[in-house]
Amino acid sequence: MKKVVFVALAVMILAQWAVPGKMIFDTERTLRQGDTFKFEIRPLDPSDPFRGKYIDLNFEVNPFIADSTLRIQSGQEVYVQLAKDERGFAKITGLAVAEPKNLSGVLKTRVNFMTKFNRQNGQESHANYVHFKFPFERFYLEESKAPEAEQVAWRTDTTHVHTFYAVVKIKDGLAAIQDVMVNDRSLADVVRELNKKGSASH
Amino acid sequence: MKSVLKEVEAWREAGVITDDVAERIRAYYRDHENKGNSRLTIAFGILGALLVGLGLLLLVAHNWDTFPKGIKLTFAFLPLLATQGVAFVLIKRDRDSAGWREGCATLLTLSIAISISLVSQVYNINGDLAKFLEVWMILSLPVIYVLRSSMTLLLYVAGVTWFGLFGYEELWRTPTTHAIQLTYGILLIAALPWYVRLIRTKPGTTFTCLGHWFFACSVTLVIGTVAHEDWRWLGPAYVSLFGIFILLGQSDRLSGTRLIGNGFLVLGTTGTLALLFFLTFDDYWKTIGQLPIARLLPREFYAWCVLSGIGLVLLMARLSKHRFSELHGTELAFLLMVPITFLGFSHAGLAQSLVNGVVLMVAVATVWQGATENRLGRMNVGLLILTALVVCRFFDTNLSFLLRGIIFMAVGAGFFAANFWMVKKRNAHR
Numbered sequence: 001m002k003k004v005v006f007v008a009l010a011v012m013i014l015a016q017w018a019v020p021g022k023m024i025f026d027t028e029r030t031l032r033q034g035d036t037f038k039f040e041i042r043p044l045d046p047s048d049p050f051r052g053k054y055i056d057l058n059f060e061v062n063p064f065i066a067d068s069t070l071r072i073q074s075g076q077e078v079y080v081q082l083a084k085d086e087r088g089f090a091k092i093t094g095l096a097v098a099e100p101k102n103l104s105g106v107l108k109t110r111v112n113f114m115t116k117f118n119r120q121n122g123q124e125s126h127a128n129y130v131h132f133k134f135p136f137e138r139f140y141l142e143e144s145k146a147p148e149a150e151q152v153a154w155r156t157d158t159t160h161v162h163t164f165y166a167v168v169k170i171k172d173g174l175a176a177i178q179d180v181m182v183n184d185r186s187l188a189d190v191v192r193e194l195n196k197k198g199s200a201s202h
Numbered sequence: 203m204k205s206v207l208k209e210v211e212a213w214r215e216a217g218v219i220t221d222d223v224a225e226r227i228r229a230y231y232r233d234h235e236n237k238g239n240s241r242l243t244i245a246f247g248i249l250g251a252l253l254v255g256l257g258l259l260l261l262v263a264h265n266w267d268t269f270p271k272g273i274k275l276t277f278a279f280l281p282l283l284a285t286q287g288v289a290f291v292l293i294k295r296d297r298d299s300a301g302w303r304e305g306c307a308t309l310l311t312l313s314i315a316i317s318i319s320l321v322s323q324v325y326n327i328n329g330d331l332a333k334f335l336e337v338w339m340i341l342s343l344p345v346i347y348v349l350r351s352s353m354t355l356l357l358y359v360a361g362v363t364w365f366g367l368f369g370y371e372e373l374w375r376t377p378t379t380h381a382i383q384l385t386y387g388i389l390l391i392a393a394l395p396w397y398v399r400l401i402r403t404k405p406g407t408t409f410t411c412l413g414h415w416f417f418a419c420s421v422t423l424v425i426g427t428v429a430h431e432d433w434r435w436l437g438p439a440y441v442s443l444f445g446i447f448i449l450l451g452q453s454d455r456l457s458g459t460r461l462i463g464n465g466f467l468v469l470g471t472t473g474t475l476a477l478l479f480f481l482t483f484d485d486y487w488k489t490i491g492q493l494p495i496a497r498l499l500p501r502e503f504y505a506w507c508v509l510s511g512i513g514l515v516l517l518m519a520r521l522s523k524h525r526f527s528e529l530h531g532t533e534l535a536f537l538l539m540v541p542i543t544f545l546g547f548s549h550a551g552l553a554q555s556l557v558n559g560v561v562l563m564v565a566v567a568t569v570w571q572g573a574t575e576n577r578l579g580r581m582n583v584g585l586l587i588l589t590a591l592v593v594c595r596f597f598d599t600n601l602s603f604l605l606r607g608i609i610f611m612a613v614g615a616g617f618f619a620a621n622f623w624m625v626k627k628r629n630a631h632r
Contacts, residue, residue: 005293005348012344013286016314019337020278020321027325054326140323177326 030176034169035105037082037090039134041166041180054138055180057166063118063129064092072097072130074113079106079173080132089165095130099173108173109134136168136177141188206231247305248353255281255312259319271324278320281313289349307351311342311358332368332382335361339389346396352409355396356416362389363420369427383427390420401455411463414456418447418465422473428505434490435502437477438543442509444473445536449516452533454523474532475587478564481539481557482594487550490543510540531567535560561591569620576631578624585617 040060064080072078072095081094082105100106112133118125167178180187207228214224258281269277288306292299315338322329339361346354366386397417400410425443429436450456451467461468480486513536520533538560546553565587572581592613596606 002293002296008344008348009289009293012341012348015344016282016286016317016341017279019341020317023318023321023325023327024275027327054323135328136326137328139326 026174027176030171030174031169031178034171034174034176036178037084037105037168037170038088038165038181039090039168041164054140057134057137057139057180059132059134059137061090061092063115063131064095065127066095066114066130068128070095070097070128072111072114074111076111077108078111078132079108081106082170090168103172105170106173107134107170107175134175136166136175139166139177139180139187141191244301244304247301248308251305251308251312255309255316258316259312274320274324278317278324281309282317285310285313292349303349304351304353307345307349307354308357310345310349311354314338314341332365332371335365335368336385336389339365343389343392346393350396352396352400352413355393355400356409356412358393359390359413359416359420362386362393363416363423365389366420366424366427369424373427373429380428383424386424386427390417405455406459406463411459411465414451414459414463415465415469418469422469425505429502433502434486435500435506437481437486438539439502439506439509441474441477441481441539442506442513442536444470444477445513445533446470446509446516448474448530448533449513449520452520452530453516471532474535475561475564478535478557478561479590479594482554482561482591484550484554487546487554490546490550510536513537529567530571531564535564558591558595561587565591573620573624576624576628578621578628581620581624582617585613585620588616589613 039057041057042060066072076097079096079098079100080092081096081100082090083093085091099108110133112131115129115131116126118127118129163184164180164182166180169176169178182190210219210224210227213219214221219227285306288302289310292302292306318334318337321327322334339358342354342358342361345351346358366382369380369382369386372380372382397413400407400413404410421443422440425439426436428439447466447470449470451464451470456464456466517533517537520529539557542553542556542560545556565584568584568587569581570584572578572584592609596610
């Protein structure tokens, strides 16, 4: 009987290490070997009860205009082909339901919802819009820094001087965020500087 | 207790009790004290583990930017490693201390959440809350069985319920996959063997009673996620669910439990009565009357059929051991609602009147049982149901004020008469 309990304990311990272990392995592999893409973003500041403060990355690349013959549903897993635009930012050039043979520059993601109507920069347009739920929409920051980061984002948004983007590594369809940048500087550094200035002025 | 033991010694010396009786009394109190101590150890063990675990979770949530990745990951796995180590030692030494087992299992369950949370935080891995809860609960399930932990069972049922509630979000997606509902069902069933064991081996204990409440509340909260096409079928489905709860609460295994600990009976009875009262108004019947017959078969309809079927089996099992007159009335309500609901499609008014009849039947049966079993409390509950029914009809019937006044006076007089009769009967009995 005791033997059975020990075997059960061993299997339990193995499973409890395997899940976070697999998460680390997959992400480390993607970070080390993946292709680099820059995604333009605008962050917000929600909080997660377990994992603390993070900024929600709202991607400029969303939505994508799909072929009207394509049959997809919200929540469905799809493969998007990425390329770089003239400014070096990621853009979606294709969408497939089945896994492509060549996974170079391909991101496995989910369809969030579809619309027939979109409004961007005050202009309305009608097409088959697909909004994605990317697997890298959160960027965790130290508790005190997340609201500051949002402030930085809104400041940059109103003045239109800075660019705000996420550096994402992609390999074999999997993605991992490397950093979030403001004007080619790490967001964490920018916020740290802001905090220092704030405490100096006090 | 010391004073009692002194008294025992004095009685023994005075020859009031024999040496043997004195020793038996001392042994009784020693045993009693041990039980109390063990309960305290379990309670403090769990409380300590919960506080430490939750404190660690909050420290993790702060997200320490200054620490390098390696240190953060070490912290992610440290609580897991430590609690798994303690679990190993406990099993190896075969120490059957419930306090240690429960405390270690509680901390281990929280350590699993810490490790997944910190790894997702360090690597910015998305994963929504539902997915996180699902993985956490799957990894916590073996803790219940390996460490024989009832506290983990409660945490697990709470976590699985939280996960199941995300099924309501899923309803807005088209087409709905119902993947969350299916996973919820499998995860809840996976914990049943330990719960059944608890009922068999430790009936009436705090953990077992909490188990009744947790399971009953969980199913009540999540069963609504089966809604998909027509929520109007959910009303009868819930009546059947509460009927099942009442029958489970009255089963041989649970009927000995004190009322406050019998979550199934309390939730089932209050739920049945609340729903029946709702159905005595015409709002529901107005909408079901408009239901086209072609839409007879939405998913909610099947849920109702399955729940009614289970209820019927339980009712048969109860009737095989007890006489029909021993039934309380509330456990029959779900069965009576089957023909009444179908009748509601064509004769909404008649169906509504019949539900009023069912409530009246429940009230009269409760009063009758209270009177025959000499239970004043139960008799008054029956009278309260009757009063509530009269008050409800006071608002939506076209009866004249004269008639309503007479009915109210009659019910009030009934209250007085019944209580007076019961007290007189008790006094005569004395």
